[in-house]
Amino acid sequence: MTARKPADAAAGTQAGGREIPEATVARLPEYLRALTSLAEQGISVCSSEELAGAVNVNSAKLRKDLSYLGSYGTRGVGYDVDYLRYQIAREIGLTQDWPVAIVGIGNLGHALANYSGFGTRGFRVAALLDAAPERCEESVGGIPVRSFDDLDAVLAETPVAIGVIATPAGAAQGVADRLVGAGITSILNFAPTNLVVPAGVSVRKVDLSVELQILAYHEQRRAGAEELRGAAIAAAGEEQSA
Numbered sequence: 001m002t003a004r005k006p007a008d009a010a011a012g013t014q015a016g017g018r019e020i021p022e023a024t025v026a027r028l029p030e031y032l033r034a035l036t037s038l039a040e041q042g043i044s045v046c047s048s049e050e051l052a053g054a055v056n057v058n059s060a061k062l063r064k065d066l067s068y069l070g071s072y073g074t075r076g077v078g079y080d081v082d083y084l085r086y087q088i089a090r091e092i093g094l095t096q097d098w099p100v101a102i103v104g105i106g107n108l109g110h111a112l113a114n115y116s117g118f119g120t121r122g123f124r125v126a127a128l129l130d131a132a133p134e135r136c137e138e139s140v141g142g143i144p145v146r147s148f149d150d151l152d153a154v155l156a157e158t159p160v161a162i163g164v165i166a167t168p169a170g171a172a173q174g175v176a177d178r179l180v181g182a183g184i185t186s187i188l189n190f191a192p193t194n195l196v197v198p199a200g201v202s203v204r205k206v207d208l209s210v211e212l213q214i215l216a217y218h219e220q221r222r223a224g225a226e227e228l229r230g231a232a233i234a235a236a237g238e239e240q241s242a
């Protein structure tokens, strides 16, 4: 995460003047994904229990989260799936188009640039940038890769709201500094390094290895518990036969 906290991270965001806690903000995309799946199945109304079950939270927490959006559902009926999707999308800012620039068009940058799922969620890949001249000879997903040296010129031609960093860790801070210097205030960082940014700039870090480590921790605990159970059963068996 950021070394300096983004100004809006602790405070959460405002919904119609009402503060939404950051933990709720983090769950909104999950609610949206579950609602989209319900809509795709032709379901137009869902109960708080159904929606809560789909995202693995308890229904009291879900109702509290949605109350921040002014959405209370209809007693005995539930939530209108399409309207709730719209409310959440509006809150997250997905009812508008967010142009994204990806910096570092190597393995990961290519995959991100080719990912069609961004477009359907309101994020449009608007620019691709790389420092290596040989990269700047190619196009990915129909978008030409431009030299990172030309960042200011690219941004003058193409407005960008969010910068995505997919460079090696050693280059990421320099890239972030240049993005911030060019006026970008939202950065998604895939490089395994903590970026330092000024107040008012939001950084989110994506690290698959952290997620894998969390799974490994739970896997290890499960294996440990199994081992203890096995030892207890063996000990009980020995006691009986003694």
Ligand SMILES: NC(=O)c1ccc[n+]([C@@H]2O[C@H](COP(=O)([O-])OP(=O)(O)OC[C@H]3O[C@@H](n4cnc5c(N)ncnc54)[C@H](O)[C@@H]3O)[C@@H](O)[C@H]2O)c1
Pocket (backbone or CB within 6 Å): 103, 104, 105, 106, 107, 108, 109, 129, 130, 131, 132, 135, 148, 166, 167, 168, 169, 171, 174, 175, 189, 190, 191, 192, 206, 207, 208, 209
């Ligand atoms: N967050 C995750 O879960 C995750 C998963 C995979 C990779 N990564 C990270 O993503 C980053 C990219 O990985 P990759 O496998 O695509 O690497 P890669 O070497 O294939 O690509 C990196 C690209 O960045 C470019 N680059 C280097 N310095 C630059 C600079 N100063 N400005 C602009 N472009 C520059 C290079 O020319 C290259 O094209 C690495 O930091 C890697 O650790 C993160």
